[in-house]
Every structure is written in C-alpha cells, then in structure tokens.
Amino acid sequence: MHYQPIIGLEVHVQLQTQTKIFCGCSTAFNPDQPNVQTCPVCLGLPGALPVLNGTALRLAIKTAMALNCQIAKFTKWDRKQYFYPDLPKGYQISQYDLPFSFDGQVELITNAETGESRPIRIIRAHLEEDAGKNVHDETGRGRDSMVDLNRAGTPLVEIVSHPDLRSAAEARQMLEELHALLTYLEVSDCNMQEGSLRCDANVNLHITKDDGTVVATPIVEIKNLNSFRFTEQAVEYEIARQWKAFQETGKTIKDAPKSTRGFDPDRGVTTIMREKEEAADYRYFPDPDLVPVTVTDEQLAAIRSEMCEAPAVMRKRFQSEYQLSAYDASVIIDQGRLLAEYFEATAKLCGDGKQAANWVTQDVLRVMKERKETIANFPLRPEVLGSLIARVTQKQLTIKSAREVFADLLTAEEDQTPAPSMAQIDEIVAAKGLAIVQDDGAMETAIAAVIDKNPKAVADFQAGKQAAVGALIGQVMKQLKGADAQAVREKILTKLSGG
Amino acid sequence: MSLCDLSAGTLWRKLQSGEVTAVAATTDYLNAITQFDGQVAAFLHVDRDTALAQATNLDAKRSRGEPVGLMAGLPVAIKDVLCIKGEPTTCGSKMLQNFRPPYDAHVIEKLRAADAVLLGHTNMDEFAMGSSSENSAYQVTHNPWDLSRTPGGSSSGSAAAVAARMAPVSLGSDTGGSIRQPAGLCGIVGMKPTYGRVSRYGLIAYASSLDQVGPFSTDVTAAAALLEAIAGHDPRDSTSVNQPVPSYTSTLDQPLQGLKIGVAKEFFAEGLDAEIEQAVRTAIDVYRGLGADVREVSLPHSKYSIATYYLIAPSEASSNLSRYDGVHYGHRTESATSLNEMYAASRGEAFGPEVKRRIMLGTYALSSGYYDQYYVKALRVRRLIREDFDKAFADVDIIAGPVTPTAAFKIGEKSDNPLGMYLADVYTISANLAGIPGISVPCGFTPAGLPIGLQLLAAPFQEERLLRAARMYERETDWVTRKPALA
Amino acid sequence: MVSDGANNTMAFPRETVLKVASLARLQLTPEEVDLFATQLGATLDYVARLDELDVSNVEPMVHAIELTNVLRDDVLVPSLPRHDAVANAPKTDGKYFLVPAILES
C-alpha cells in the first residue's frame, strides 16, 4: 500500500492599490490604530454604495495575465452572504459564476539544479473585497472579541489552483513562485507578515491498496497559512495525519465530507476548525449596486504592454544569456525584480555574467543582509560594481583587491552623501597601490629581498616545511599590493628550489 | 393668511423673487406642524432650530446680494429613509432607533447646496416595506382627508405632510409605488424618476435595483423644481446615470404638441373600483380635449408584475438588511451570550413582522435549490415587462392610467392580509421593474371625498415630458387647489 | 384583475421556516413561525403564476438601467475620524467594535 498526496491551493493576494476596492479609504497596513481607515462604504453603513476602483481591476487583470489565464470579456459582481463580525454588510462582494479570469497555468520548478518544471493549472482568479480583522480574547476568559475594519474592503485576488501539487515542498514552491511572479509585476507587495499573501491548502491522499485499487481520503482544507514555512509544515503534517488516520480508520472521501482545519505553528499540528455537517448556503446573487465590467482587446493589449518579463522567463533567459547555473539564476530571481535588474545591468557592464552573479549573490546580498537594506537603497550602483568587476576580468585587479575596494567604497559611503563613483575606485586603487603589478623586475627584487631577510623560513622550507613559504609570500605581498599571489608563490618556489 | 395656503409652486416663485422670506415660510410651516401633526402624525423628528437657522442664513445671504440656490429657502420634509448627518435617521425601524449617520445622503447635499430648508424626517413603513405606515415601528400616519384612513405608503409621512400643508414639498422613495401610491391617496403630486436619475447614495436601501428618490408637492411646478434640485450624476452611486439634467422648471409651462397618450387596457381590468376608473377616464378625456391622440396600448406581462416584484424586492432586501446585525450600529439584544444568539435575537427583536416576512421570502428565493426557480425566473420576467414598455413607448409618449385600484383604505383594514396589501401595488410596480419614470397627479375625488390619482408613465429619462404633460392637465383642472378640511 | 391569495392554505413547512430563519439569523417566536408558514405559503402560491411563462430564452434583467464599466480613480478620500466610525456601535471601547467572543469550532 502506498499513497500520493493531492494538493490544491487557494491563494489570496492583496493588490497594491492606494485605496480600497470600493471606497477611497487607504489600504495601508495599520493594525496599531484600529478603525481609522473607514468610511460609510467600508463600514457598510445604511445608504452607502460601492464604486469599483479602476486600478484594482487593472492590477487584477495583470495578475491573471501573469497566470496565463483567459480574461473574460464580461464580468460581474456577486454578493456572498454570511454573517461574521469582520464583514460589516453581512455579505462580501465577490465574483461567483463569471469571474474575470479562468483557465491559467504556472510553471513550477520541480528541480532547482536542473531547472526542470511542470505546469500547475489555475482554475480561476477572481476579484473580491477583504474582510476586516477580528481580534480574539487570548486569555480564555471568553471576553469580547474586537473588530477592526481598517482592512475591510482591501482588494484581493483569489487564485484557485487545480489539485496538481504532489508534495508539501511543491505547495511551498508554488506559493514562492506566485510570490515572485506577483512582486515582479508589482501587483502586490506579497508581504506575508502583513497578510498580503495568504493561502488555504486543500489536501488529501490517493491511496493505492495492495490489490491495486485506489481510494481517496477525505479532503481537508487548511485555512490561513501565512508563511512559506508554515504552508510546507502544515501540509507535511496533514499528509502524515491523513495517512495514519486512514491506516487506523480506513475512512475515505465517501465516508466523511470536507472538513476545515487550522495550523498551529507552535505545536506544528493542524487542528479541526469545523466539520461541515452541511454545505454553507452563501446565497450568491448579482450585486444590484454594481454594474458589470466589459473589457476590449485593445484594453487588454494596453495592460499586456505594461507587463514586465515574468520571473520564470527571466530565469531561463539568465541561464542562456549569461551562462548562469539554474541555481544561481533562481537565487537572483527569487530576490525580486529589482535585484534581477541590478544583476543584469551589472552583468552587461562588466561583460561577465558569471562573475556578476558571484558578486551579486555573495557580496551584494551579504552586505544587504548586514545592513538590512534593500537593493533599491544599496549604495553601489550597477555602473560602479560593473566597472569594478571589469577590472578583475581584465586582470587589472585581483579578486582580493577588488573585495577590498568594494569594502572601502561602502565604508566611504557611510560618511558622504553622493553614492560611490567610478572615480573613487581609481582613487582607492592608487592610494593603496592595488593595481596588479605586471613588472616582473619589481617582483624579482622584492622576492630576493624577502629571502635574504628570512633565512629561518628558507631553512624551514628546505627542511620540508612547505607551510613556511606562506610567510614569505605574505611579506612579498605586503610590499607589492597589486601582485598576483599565485605568481608570487610560483616565483618563490622556483627560487627556493634552486631555480 | 398663512403662507401654507399658497400652492407650493407659487410659494417657491415668491421665495425666488424675494417677495417672501425663508424665515417667514419656515415659521408658517413649523406652526402648521405644531397645529396639525398631533392628528396626522406625519413627522418623526422636526428640528425647528436647525430649520430656522437654515432659513435665517439663506435670508442673510440674499440680503448680502449673493446668489441664492434653486430652492430659494423652500421648506422640504424628508422621508426617514434618507441619511441626514448627525440627525436621527431610523428608516421607521426600531433597529435604527439610535442611529445618527455620519454623512448626508447625496440628495441632502444637493438640497443644502440649492438652499432648501430641511424641516425634519417623516414617518414611513419600516425599511420602506408597506403601503400604509402601519409597518412603522413608531406611529401610524393618518390621511389628512379622513383621519381614519391611511395616507398610503411607504412614504406615508412625506405625502401626508404635504397634503396637510405641513410642508410645501417633501422627498420620498419609490420601490414599488411608495411615492405615487400615497400621492394618489393624499391628493398631491408625487413622482418617481427614472432609475439612475437621482443618486441613491445615502438612501437606505430596500431593493437596490428598484429604489429611487423622488419629490412630493402640492403642485407640479414645485415637484419639477425639487426634482431639478436633486437629480444628476453622482460618482458615488455606480447606478447613477451621467446625463445632463434639463431645466424642468423652465419648460414646464410649454404644452406638448401632438402628444400621444397610451391607455393600457390591462390597467382597466378586473379589480379597479368604478369610481377610480371614472375619474381616470375623465382625466384622459381632458387630454383628448387638449388635442392629444389617445390610443390603446398593451402591456401583456403586467399581470406578472406583482409576482415578479415580490420575488426580486424581498431577495434584494434580505441581502441589504443583513448589515443590521447588532455589531457596528443599530439594535443589539441585551440577552444573548454567544455571537449567533446575538445576531438572531437582535434582528428578531428589532425588525417588525413585514420586514421579517420579506427577509424570509427573499432568503428563501435566493437559497440553494430555489434560486433559479424563483429569483432568476423573476429577473427573466422582469425583462419581458420592460420590453412591453419599450414596445408601447415606440407608439406613444405617455401611458395614462390609475395609480391605485381603490381610494384610501381604513387603517387596520388590510393589516392581517399581507398578500392583499401587496396586490394594491398592481399599477405602480411595473414602472419600478422597468426603471421608467412615473408621476401621480390628483384627478378627482370619490363620492366619499377621498382623493383619486392619475398615473402618467414615460420612457426612461423622459421626466421633462412627463412633467409637462402633468402640468398641461393641472392647468385645465382645479384639483390641486383643494385642501383637506383639516388644513 | 388578480385573485386575493390570503385564504389559500398551502402552508410552507414549519421546518423550512426554521431553516430559512436560521440562514437569515432571525429569531422567530413560535407564533411567528406558524404565521409565516401560512403567509409565505400563500405568497409562493401566488408567485407560481410565473410558471405560466416560458422564459428560458430571456436574459435575466438584474439592473433597471444597463450600464457597464463604472470605475473610480485610485485616489485617497479622507476616512471618517475613528470617533465617528464607532459612534453608532452598540458596544465599543472607543477603538474597536466589541462583540461576544467569537469561538472557532
């Protein structure tokens, strides 16, 4: 007997508009000041009416295009009706039978090393309004819950995938892929701590019994997963739980309806939220306060022309155009569009994609991390970094010296306002004498002098202590800063071996 | 002589010319309210100080030589369905007993900008559901022509206030006849504009795809002025139509040449009281006398209009009224401990029986398994009803007929029979389903002295034509000069 | 022109009344349940006249006026001061709307 996990995701993405989907209130994340971003519309006051935010629609269409979805020529708004304190009107304005987009797919990288991928089909993506936030009493004393409507009415795209995912790791990757895609397009900041990207996972197992028959376990929806790690952990746990439950009870999808569970990250387990004894009756119907939307081919073409390259496409292009490994390309792409653009500009300027990738993925990312900076604020612009790398590839500077210049440029930057310039590279190289010494004569003289001054080291080396040569190299390098250490080493060895 | 004795249009023109001050008009009407409203019970809330302050400001503005808005200080009573910032706005419901909106409805903003004086909020059937004011949580309004009878509804107070000369004009809302029916029963002018002509922003929703705000007045002239003041595009209402508003008042007195009037045979079928039929047919003869071409038209699906309406309106209402859940505003029960108990008890305690009935009906019509059979089916029939009108208006300019099948009925007469009450909306409902404008003008009295209304309907956005046609009739008759003995 | 359906006694089942009331979060008294069973039955009996029509080829008409693409610009409009936002709340601490504890499960 063996099993195959079957996983589908429902992902909610907050669009990065200035204002809410149906009113002019701000969408800023502001949990510390509850109920300051509300108006008659998003409070659901009697008499207030919604008007659709055109930017929300445009960003939603961009999202759907990135998911390779069909865009409906005609779409409308429906009311999904249920009572909950964070839903002030008693219904959510959403889309039911005519979503604005459907039938898409996302390429999921299934092997980071080889870049192998598989399409994950998207059933639909629709636009809706977010609810507010209920803050529960955590003391267990059953005190009142508190309702904050700042978030109520934030535009959301709900993306529903087919159950095409086959492992917890794939579920996480899918979410990461969507994160990359949507931040590249600048349709969402996808800030998971702030709830801009949230995910529900539908999980069950297809079990092949020893006699070859296949049965399915009851479907479980895990709600409100708000990090990549939790998504993976929750699905992983749920797979194991269902497998164990099946072995113990033998219950299949025919014996139990879909149920809803939550993930407790502290304990790493999913817990039951509700058994659906009967399917909820949301009484969807067309919202009479809102009118339908139609889009023309011209409008779609205009939106398409604003789209940047998708990360999956860029990843492949970086591999072919700059000879990056699939892994390096992914590291760069996953850092977001600005870093990818930074890399590409640097690579073009220095003419060596691999070197540029090394610098960006190691040095630049390390400094960004240390300084808690984004690439947008990183002081070395691609022209400067590109120029520095070019000196290495043209053998004017050693890598080591270049790193020293890199560090100095960044240190210098701290106490001066203009960003480090290419001229400063020259100044540092000159001041520190870092230029590679091409003059063999100078090197010969320096080596001879060091050998003369260090008879003990020479004796040690000749007695078989290979390491003794290190001290000699160090002293030569101290005198000739721009020298190539490898060349120095070779020359000393030749000399000591009686050359 | 009190200024309340003038017709609304005459008073309005005198205010415009400066012959009468806003303070004088407001004072006289406030006095009339003091004198008569104890018997009529039209008002829920009168804010005398605010009204007088508005009038005083307007007069000061005029005396400084500044331009004065279209309403020129004309006092207006407001149906309690329209939000007025900071003022109690209850929608006739216990649910909103303590509710004070933090904003003005669009039409209230427009009235303020046009220098109207707001007298206060008038009684209505709860959430505009009803035809008699008996569904108000607060009081029953009486018909000024016979205090034992209903003024109609749901805009009961707005109609009765004008009929009793406690306001020259007022605003109502019309979802299935709630302006035209009480206007007819009270012997005044009442108009439902084309859906989308007047913004619904700040109009507490009953059935969003049918609701429309409109004027009441003692005469056609002030009704035209009030409509002109409130009509127009509002970007806050997605269903508000962006079309220029004609100056209704400037063309009002020009008779329509070659007017073609349609008489829908379905409006004169079984169920229409003979005395009503008589008065309406006589009114149509007046148009004949004015040279109009009167011909028969057919609205074959109008017999389905009540059934269609009583599926669509409750469906929308059941959803619109979900927001009254005791969380963010409105009544909350004292007794519940859990959230679900709180919801059900708050709503159960604060909604009256008719509202509950319609919420139940609408919830059922939208529920899984019944949605297509009831709600969607009604939407399809709605289109047939609209198409009947489109065909008819290809032939005629105006359709004339009765407003109600009977004159005002006794208070309490139909309160045990909701369906019977629904059936009284038979002539008004199809205009809401089709979205077309309609007006009720007084056209006579029953032998018992109860007013009778003539309903005129026109194609979408033909308000100007409708008002001019109504004015043509008004000039030929003296019904608008009749006042109930009370006033 | 129309028959008065009030005497029609095709009652709506009590259980259905209760189920619908629960969907609508409406607490009804036992008397209301009985009354609505009768009255809703009569109304549904009346509206059944729509079944006389074959409308399968007629598009549903949701709006009275058929508009499309009414959009607003993504421009901030001042929100209400918090005081005004919670002013009508039946229960508030001045910052939040307060409701009886929401219990999951």
Ligand SMILES: [Zn+2]
């Ligand atoms: Zn808002």
